[in-house]
Each structure stands twice: as C-alpha cells, then as structure tokens.
Amino acid sequence: MFIEQLSLTDFRSYAQVDLQLTPGVTVLVGSNGLGKTNLVEAIGYLSTLSSHRVSTDAPLLRFGTERALVRAQLVRGPQKVLLELEINAARANRARINRANPVRARDILGICRSVLFAPEDLALVKGDPGGRRRFLDELLVVRLPRHAATRTEFDRVLKQRNALLKSARTQHFSRSGISDGQLDTLDVWDQHLAAAAANLLTARLELLERLRPHMSEAYAQLTDGSKLLRAVYRSSIDAQAEGSEYGAAPVDGTAADQVAPDPEDLSKFSVAELTEKYVVALGASRKRELERGTSLVGPHRDELELLLGVAPARGYASHGESWSVALALRLASFYVLSEDDHTANNEPILILDDVFAELDAQRRSKLAGIVASAEQVLVTAAVDGDIPPELSGAQIQVLPGGVGQSGANAASVVPGGG
Known part of the structure; x- marks a missing residue:
C-alpha cells in the first residue's frame, strides 16, 4: 500500500498543499516549525481518526477556519482508492470513499493503514498507563x-x-x-x-x-x-x-x-x-x-x-533502552498489520516523524535497515545528516511558505498560517 497523492485544505498551517508521492522512501526535509509533521500527521489521522500530537480535533483546523479537508489517493495492490475526510469544528466529521455519498468518519477506518513513529512514542514507555491503553485501542x-x-x-x-x-x-x-x-x-x-x-x-x-x-x-x-x-x-x-x-x-x-x-x-x-x-x-x-x-x-x-x-x-530502563522499547512496539504493530493481509504490496505505510534526531548512531542504522524495504516509507527530518544512508530516496524540501520538488516527487502549495 502507498499514497500517490496527498492533498490538504485548511489543515494545520496549510491553506492548500498537494503532494505527489511514490513507493519507496521519501524524505521531507526542512527546519523545525515549517510544517513537515503536519503532512504526515494528516496521513496518521486518516488511519486512526486521531492525532499523535493533540487529543482534540480543533488544533487540526487552520486558525480561523471551520473545517479542514484531507484527501489521499491510495494504491492497494491493483486497486486505487480515493479517501476524503472532512474535519469540522461545529459538527461531526464525515468522509467519502471514491467520491461516493458522505459516510461517517469511522467508516473509512482500516482502508488507509499506517504505522507512525514519533518522539511522542517515548511516553509509551515512560508515561502513564493511559498512553499504553490508547496504543492498544488505536491498533x-x-x-x-x-x-x-x-x-x-x-x-x-x-x-x-x-x-x-x-x-x-x-x-x-x-x-x-x-x-x-x-x-x-x-x-x-x-x-x-x-x-x-x-x-x-x-x-x-x-x-x-x-x-x-x-x-x-x-x-x-x-x-x-x-x-x-x-x-x-x-x-x-x-x-x-x-x-x-x-x-x-x-x-x-x-x-x-x-x-x-x-x-x-x-x-x-x-x-x-x-x-x-x-x-x-x-x-x-x-x-x-x-x-x-x-x-x-x-x-x-x-x-x-x-x-x-x-x-x-x-x-x-535507560533512555536508550526506553527508545528501543517504544520502537519495538511500533515495529510489532507493523508486523501484525502486515500479517493480516498477505496480498502482495499491501503493507502499511511507515511514517518516521523526526525520530532519527532522537536516536544514537547505532539505533539509527538498525531501525533504518529494518524499515527500508517497506513499500512506502515517509521520513521527516530537520537536516539531511539525520537520515541514515540506508534510507536514501526521493526528497521533498519543506520551505518557508512552500514545499519544493526534489527527485521524482513533485509538490505544490498555497501557504497559510505559518
């Protein structure tokens, strides 16, 4: 499984952004605060109907707007599926599948499968029991x-x-x-x-x-x-x-x-x-x-x-051990979801959001070696040096007010909100 096109409207900092993506590894590089995480957060939200950063939907809407739209063109083996999710401030969220009539948001659960690694995952080990319960329930x-x-x-x-x-x-x-x-x-x-x-x-x-x-x-x-x-x-x-x-x-x-x-x-x-x-x-x-x-x-x-x-x-556990435990939980999630569907090219999308900056060189290399063969891997990083050589691939530059093109991927953006 992979996303070949992602479009966001009034989501977080973007008034409008359109990304063309490909299978394999894609790295989104840019200084902190420019919107890298916003892009992968939207994909994670399509999977779980929740954010790994906030507990409510309100911060997902660009400031001053009443709704946000996340649209993704998925390729699942021989099939293509268009998912559209409308996140609303004043009413229930709703979704559409292949431009059909609107359905409840939860009706799209299970279509876009992704596993997201993030710095917040350390709380799965060091935090309160509620975080570990949420981990189980979301998966x-x-x-x-x-x-x-x-x-x-x-x-x-x-x-x-x-x-x-x-x-x-x-x-x-x-x-x-x-x-x-x-x-x-x-x-x-x-x-x-x-x-x-x-x-x-x-x-x-x-x-x-x-x-x-x-x-x-x-x-x-x-x-x-x-x-x-x-x-x-x-x-x-x-x-x-x-x-x-x-x-x-x-x-x-x-x-x-x-x-x-x-x-x-x-x-x-x-x-x-x-x-x-x-x-x-x-x-x-x-x-x-x-x-x-x-x-x-x-x-x-x-x-x-x-x-x-x-x-x-x-x-x-030491800090390094805690990170390894958190990563092991996410990798186990990936393996379980992969086992559920033995169809060729139908693995979950792997998302690594600014994780490598938190890891030592040995853990960077081991994690990169494990995930590099997944069908689609999306990585965010502040600098190129944070990315292990095992994850070389297409690159998208996230810049102030826009997103640049590099390699095989193209992107366009209408900036808004920072």
Missing part, C-alpha cells in the same frame, strides 16, 4: 475497524455509569441519602458496563497475543539481544482482588522494588465468563466507587506493563 481499530463500535459502546456506558455514581455520591453527603431506586439503577448499569468491558478486554487480549512475539523480536533486532522485552496485561479485575488499582494513577518508580507476579491469564475465559467476573468485581468495589463517584473497575483502569528482563521498563 485494535486499525486492524479490525468493527472494534471502533466496541470502544464507543464501552465509553458510552462508562460515561452514563460515572454520571450515576457522581449523582449518588452527591446525595450520599446530603440529607436525602442514596435511594433504593438509584441502587437498582446502578445494578442495571453494572451489567451494561460488565458486558461492554468484557468485549473490549477480550479484543485487547487477542491483539496482545499477536503483538508479543513481534515485540520481543523487534527489540532484539534493535539491541544486542541481552534483555527480553515482555508485555504483561494487568486488569482491574485482578487489581480489585488484590486491593490495588493498576491503572488508577502513575506508578512511582521508586516503589517498584519488587516486580508483581504475572496475573491470571484472562485470555482463557469467554466473553460471558469475563462479564461475570466484572459483575463480581464491580460489586466488591461498589462502596469505594460510591465514595469516589467514579468507576474503579474496567478496561479504562488497566495497565499494559512492559518488562525488560525482570524489571519494569518504566522507571528502570
């Missing part, structure tokens, strides 16, 4: 778009249940107290949350089983192989049983003197069995949930713990 949706509905349903039920808990907490501290009707309603929402949580947890665990061997292999490729990278999924079901909350707050690295034992293998349970486990865990945590006014059990409280050898990567 889950790209791989199997039907799970967008799985995640949406869980979020909907969680929001409703939290509203009920918050209301009950308010009344708990008032004279009226919590009514029997509220408790009955909470029982109903416990069932809804348990069912939605079991579906999401099952999907995450299935994905993690696919990821694990690739993560270990990729980490070994990037390093001397002296340490094994493992991933352990710690569910709030287990946390409730142990009286702790894995995903409730950042872990203090100084307190992790002893690695927690591996939790029970929840992947052996059916969705129905996991639903029942959640019902039990929710019942056991009800008093604390009513005191706090929020749900303490569910996939939103889980942790994907990354271990190097026997120690947690978070808090124990």
Whole structure:
C-alpha cells in the first residue's frame, strides 16, 4: 500500500498543499516549525481518526477556519482508492470513499493503514498507563475497524455509569441519602458496563497475543539481544482482588522494588465468563466507587506493563533502552498489520516523524535497515545528516511558505498560517 497523492485544505498551517508521492522512501526535509509533521500527521489521522500530537480535533483546523479537508489517493495492490475526510469544528466529521455519498468518519477506518513513529512514542514507555491503553485501542481499530463500535459502546456506558455514581455520591453527603431506586439503577448499569468491558478486554487480549512475539523480536533486532522485552496485561479485575488499582494513577518508580507476579491469564475465559467476573468485581468495589463517584473497575483502569528482563521498563530502563522499547512496539504493530493481509504490496505505510534526531548512531542504522524495504516509507527530518544512508530516496524540501520538488516527487502549495 502507498499514497500517490496527498492533498490538504485548511489543515494545520496549510491553506492548500498537494503532494505527489511514490513507493519507496521519501524524505521531507526542512527546519523545525515549517510544517513537515503536519503532512504526515494528516496521513496518521486518516488511519486512526486521531492525532499523535493533540487529543482534540480543533488544533487540526487552520486558525480561523471551520473545517479542514484531507484527501489521499491510495494504491492497494491493483486497486486505487480515493479517501476524503472532512474535519469540522461545529459538527461531526464525515468522509467519502471514491467520491461516493458522505459516510461517517469511522467508516473509512482500516482502508488507509499506517504505522507512525514519533518522539511522542517515548511516553509509551515512560508515561502513564493511559498512553499504553490508547496504543492498544488505536491498533485494535486499525486492524479490525468493527472494534471502533466496541470502544464507543464501552465509553458510552462508562460515561452514563460515572454520571450515576457522581449523582449518588452527591446525595450520599446530603440529607436525602442514596435511594433504593438509584441502587437498582446502578445494578442495571453494572451489567451494561460488565458486558461492554468484557468485549473490549477480550479484543485487547487477542491483539496482545499477536503483538508479543513481534515485540520481543523487534527489540532484539534493535539491541544486542541481552534483555527480553515482555508485555504483561494487568486488569482491574485482578487489581480489585488484590486491593490495588493498576491503572488508577502513575506508578512511582521508586516503589517498584519488587516486580508483581504475572496475573491470571484472562485470555482463557469467554466473553460471558469475563462479564461475570466484572459483575463480581464491580460489586466488591461498589462502596469505594460510591465514595469516589467514579468507576474503579474496567478496561479504562488497566495497565499494559512492559518488562525488560525482570524489571519494569518504566522507571528502570535507560533512555536508550526506553527508545528501543517504544520502537519495538511500533515495529510489532507493523508486523501484525502486515500479517493480516498477505496480498502482495499491501503493507502499511511507515511514517518516521523526526525520530532519527532522537536516536544514537547505532539505533539509527538498525531501525533504518529494518524499515527500508517497506513499500512506502515517509521520513521527516530537520537536516539531511539525520537520515541514515540506508534510507536514501526521493526528497521533498519543506520551505518557508512552500514545499519544493526534489527527485521524482513533485509538490505544490498555497501557504497559510505559518
């Protein structure tokens, strides 16, 4: 799979930009702040309907505008697909496929598959559990778009249940107290949350089983192989049983003197069995949930713990090791997505956004050697010297107010916004 044309209208700093791209390696070179990342961010957004830089859509719209348009001509084996995504400030985003009638934005998920490496990936190792949960969920949706509905349903039920808990907490501290009707309603929402949580947890665990061997292999490729990278999924079901909350707050690295034992293998349970486990865990945590006014059990409280050898990567890995772990997660994503479709020339698009400036020479060379053979590799860099020789290819110069042509690629731009 590759993009042969990318057009942006009122996206980030561009009023209008049109890029002609080719298979193989393309490097976008330009000083920081000129818009290199804006171009690859748009491709990542087509894949996941989210940005690797911001949590809301508002910053994606050029300042003063009400909508942005991302258009990409994809080549998938013998087929060509035109994707158009309209990002709106005041209404729901919508999309079109091959100029057909508009559809929901999420209906294009899975068509443009990409894996994006960025400096922000270091937070996958050093940051809070929420980032690692998002990593799993975004990959889950790209791989199997039907799970967008799985995640949406869980979020909907969680929001409703939290509203009920918050209301009950308010009344708990008032004279009226919590009514029997509220408790009955909470029982109903416990069932809804348990069912939605079991579906999401099952999907995450299935994905993690696919990821694990690739993560270990990729980490070994990037390093001397002296340490094994493992991933352990710690569910709030287990946390409730142990009286702790894995995903409730950042872990203090100084307190992790002893690695927690591996939790029970929840992947052996059916969705129905996991639903029942959640019902039990929710019942056991009800008093604390009513005191706090929020749900303490569910996939939103889980942790994907990354271990190097026997120690947690978070808090124990060196800076270089942390980078290798983050890169291994992304490479594993690429391998899993590639396995899903054995059709020739249908690998995900690889995007490396200003990553090489963060790596030492050895890791630069190893990463470049691994990704160079992908069907399409898009790389951004501030200077040519950041690009390893293994990634020589076409080059596009990103300049103040415009984009230049180099090699086989051509680009045109109408500047706007910086």
